[in-house]
Amino acid sequence: MRLEGFEHIPSGCAISGIFSKAGNRFNGEDIIKSIAVMHDRSNGLGGGFAAYGIYPQYKDFYAFHIFYDSVTAKEETENYINSMYEVVSMEKIPTRKVKAITDEPIIWRYFVKPMAVIEAEKQLDEDEFVVRSVMYVNSEIDGAYIFSSGKNMGVFKAVGFPEDVGVYYKLEDYEAYCWTAHGRYPTNTPGWWGGAHPFAMLDNSVVHNGEISSYDANRRYIEMFGYKCSLLTDTEAITYIIDYLVRKQGLTHEEAAQVIAAPFWETIDSKEPEEREKLTYLRNSFASLLVTGPFSILLGFTGGLMALNDRLKLRSMVIGEKQDKVYIASEEDSIRIIEPNLERVYSPKGGEAVIVRLNEGVEV
Amino acid sequence: MPIDFLYPNYEVVRDQSRCITCRVCERQCANNVHHLDKELNTMFSDESKCVNCHRCVSLCPTRALKIVKTDHTFKENANWTGEAIADVYRQAGTGGVLLASMGNPKPYPIYWDKMLINASQVTNPSIDPLREPMETKTFLGQKPSKIERDENGKLITKYKTPQLELSVPIMFSAMSYGSISYNAHESLARAASELKTFYNTGEGGLHKDFYRYGKNTIVQVASGRFGVHKGFLESCAAIEIKIGQGAKPGIGGHLPGTKIVGDISKTRMIPVGTDAISPAPHHDIYSIEDLRQLVFSLKEATEYKKPVIVKIAAVHNVAAIASGIARSGADIIAIDGYRGGTGAAPTRIRDNVGIPIELALASVDKRLRDEGIRGNVSVVIGGSIRNSADIVKAIALGADAVYIGTSALLALGCHLCRSCQSGKCNWGIATQRPELVRRLNPEIGYKRLVNLVTAWEHEIKEMMGGMGINSIEALRGNRLMLRGIGLNEKELSILGIKHAGE
Structure with missing residues (x-):
């Protein structure tokens, strides 16, 4: 069977997220409990987590989490990183043995900063410099895969059920103000660790449930701007679309949502003139980035979390609130298991972006 | 003898x-x-x-x-x-020289018929267009490469040149008044107006009676510049520079003096009975930089209010040519395949020059994407679109919209006898004889065109829904929705699709 990256692989899934608007940090036990409830929505071929605010001691450094298939790949990658970056810390990511998790790659993390000289020479800003290095390593170095590259955040993922993956990575030892989780139900995969979710680029991480029917239209368009969709998964394409719209085009997350899950023309035409023009402009200008087909996604970013459904709401997604906490999941039961007394529970409409951010003045 | x-x-x-x-x-x-x-x-x-x-x-x-x-x-x-x-x-x-008309009838491969369309099963629901919105609206024109905001941070939503808004991605392709009759033109104009799409004057100017359909009209500026004047350019929604035509790439046109009668002579702005000869090239375009000048001359003349289309025939190096056009300031590229129709063409040229539109489209779309300039232009293709499935395949290969000519004439009664050059069209389409023209009733003609496009629109929506796609832009360039059947590796690689079963 061919590895991910040679075939477009559709998959169904479960997603869950917890966010503290007050910026309170909490360990990974709750998110594991939450995603475990939806065990039947995954099939053991992929699980993972993203956590924000976990590396306060290195918050100004990009945290690279890397899978290596071999020592050679590790050496080659480290030579590359050392030639481009100042590395302030590096270590093997701590894991514990779990029966269900097998065929582990070598997993390391590095806290790095682009060397000023090289950055200036390439005339790139820091983020773009990092994006290009990540793309380079992932596509050019055989057996190396950078699966997390943001600041003060990290992705932890593996082939297995998500609850086992959480135990494997000792997530009880990390404290984050925002957690997202994913259990995967791919319909066709060789079970490669890199193919598990979340998918991340810089500090954006995406967990996604669905199968987008616009995939190749989106992929072929976004690849014009230097992205290489090497995994051929929907989640990867969505992550790049968001990176392009928000970081490169300078759209707000709300505006990006109006591109990805643009309102129907009928809805747009019913708006007041100013709003109508804006929505028409966004939809038309980025027409090829409209995502169709069923999806529910959670986009984590520094200081915020966005939940978005496709325009027809073909995938379930529920939101619960209690004090400073916001819970978002594919199923309500996986919220209730960690917080039975919710103050508010609701399902956002199709195409309606729900964006939660840290309260004003909260520093992380 | x-x-x-x-x-x-x-x-x-x-x-x-x-x-x-x-x-x-x-x-x-x-x-x-x-x-x-x-x-x-x-x-x-x-x-x-x-x-x-x-x-x-x-x-x-x-x-x-x-x-x-x-x-x-x-x-x-x-x-x-x-x-x-x-x-x-x-x-x-x-x-x-042997003369013929309409499109290339030879048994070359028809790639549309060697591609199959996908549908959803289990992992992704198909969508029922009778229950859910199914959107076919398309905008043609240059897309901004970078958004801009005003001093208050508000998005600036005005485009450099306006976009053409089509309710369905189907337009009527260029057929001049002269090559076809007044009644045929009226049918096309009224249908375009009712369907909220566009028809194209071809090179022959615009009859004064049809100025009222201006907002659904694309006017053509071709190498003979017949009928081009300020009012003509201002009457329309968009201006098309015709470089070439799929039925006869590389050569000009010739409307015999016998057809230059009455209103046709007035509309073309040439004396009655003179032959209307369009030169093979535009004599002010000998290279790509000249094209850029003509594009901007037309934009200047119309105060940047009209998008400019450049129409070319699909020839061997079409991808490189399209890339040049995409950088010329043009808003839309129209590509016409070798099966495209004509009112008259030398038989040998019609049957032997040019390439299939399917391959031309696939390589142009890929080239523009490889160069990162696909957003600079919209791509419209024509040259034998026979049914709604051809349109779905064209859009999945990367087209923004299609031009239909032959199918539109068939809707009006054309029986494809390929004798347009004789001027004796018994169906009142490719003729100027009043007693023949009268046979085409525009009241009926326009309704038949509306019927055809409406029927195709329904079918397009059904196929989109089957694929789980509810908006035409999500189909555009979505080549995973296509599979080849009976194609060799090279053909698959040019089309950028996999073989059925893969």
Whole structure:
């Protein structure tokens, strides 16, 4: 069977997220409990987590989490990183043995900063410099895969059920103000660790449930701007679309949502003139980035979390609130298991972006 | 000369037991095929004049007529076919260039028929267009490469040149007033207006009666510049510079003086009876930088209020040419495949020059994406779109919209007899004879065009829904939705699709 990256692989899934608007940090036990409830929505071929605010001691450094298939790949990658970056810390990511998790790659993390000289020479800003290095390593170095590259955040993922993956990575030892989780139900995969979710680029991480029917239209368009969709998964394409719209085009997350899950023309035409023009402009200008087909996604970013459904709401997604906490999941039961007394529970409409951010003045 | 005698290709078969000698066939045939022998009170026909347009067959009240292919034959020869032999006789007899019309009829591969469309099963729901919105609205024009905001951070939502808004991604392609009749033009204009899409004047100017359909009109500026003036440019929604045409890439056009009569002469702004000759190239465009100047001349002349389309024929290096056009300031590229129709073309050119639109489209779309400039232009293709499935495949390969010409004429009654050049179209389309033009009732004609496009729109929506796609932009360039059937590796790689079963 061919590895991910040679075939477009559709998959169904479960997603869950917890966010503290007050910026309170909490360990990974709750998110594991939450995603475990939806065990039947995954099939053991992929699980993972993203956590924000976990590396306060290195918050100004990009945290690279890397899978290596071999020592050679590790050496080659480290030579590359050392030639481009100042590395302030590096270590093997701590894991514990779990029966269900097998065929582990070598997993390391590095806290790095682009060397000023090289950055200036390439005339790139820091983020773009990092994006290009990540793309380079992932596509050019055989057996190396950078699966997390943001600041003060990290992705932890593996082939297995998500609850086992959480135990494997000792997530009880990390404290984050925002957690997202994913259990995967791919319909066709060789079970490669890199193919598990979340998918991340810089500090954006995406967990996604669905199968987008616009995939190749989106992929072929976004690849014009230097992205290489090497995994051929929907989640990867969505992550790049968001990176392009928000970081490169300078759209707000709300505006990006109006591109990805643009309102129907009928809805747009019913708006007041100013709003109508804006929505028409966004939809038309980025027409090829409209995502169709069923999806529910959670986009984590520094200081915020966005939940978005496709325009027809073909995938379930529920939101619960209690004090400073916001819970978002594919199923309500996986919220209730960690917080039975919710103050508010609701399902956002199709195409309606729900964006939660840290309260004003909260520093992380 | 007996050598030049050619037995007619088609025979008129009349069932004398059904014929009531009403003489409808005689009155309807501009080619004078039928006549009544008064003494015998029997209708006879001269099939040597028959073009097989079915006008008489369609109007015979007793269904007494049919046209059949003759079984008269030369000695069988796979190389020297009857057609090849006959062409030699004709040219040896006349010393002339063979003329033909409509699109290339030769049995080259039809790639549309070698591609299959996907549908959703289980992992992704199909969408029922009767229950859920299914959007076919398309905007044509240059997309901004970077958003801009005003001092308050508000998005600036005005485009440099306006976008063409199509309710369905189907437009009527360029057919000039002159090559087709007033009534045909009126039918197209009214249909475009009702369908909220566009028709195209072709090179021949715009009859003053049709200025009122301006917001659904694309006007054409071609190498002869016939009918081009300020009012013409300002009347329309968009301006098309015609560089080439799929039926006859590399050559110009020739509307004979006999067709330059009355309003046609006025509209083209040339004297009655003079031949209207469009040169092969534009004599102010000998290279890509000249094209850029013409694009901007037209934009200056219309104060940047009209998007500019550049239409080219699909030829071997179409991708590189399209890339040049995408950087020329043009808003839309129209590409016409070698099966595209025409009112008259040299037969050898029609049948041997140019490439299939499917391959041209696939390589242009890929090239523009490889160069990161696909957003600079919209891509419209034509050159034998026969049905809604062809359109779905074209959009999945990367087209923004399609032009239809031949199918539109078929809707108006054309029977593809490929004799437009004779000017004696019995269906009132490719003729200027008033008694023939009158046969095409624009009231009926426009409704038939509306019916056709509406029917196709329904089918497009059904196929989109089947794929789980509810908006046409999510289909555009979505090549995973296509699979090839019976194609070799090279063809698959040019089309950028996988084979069925992969």
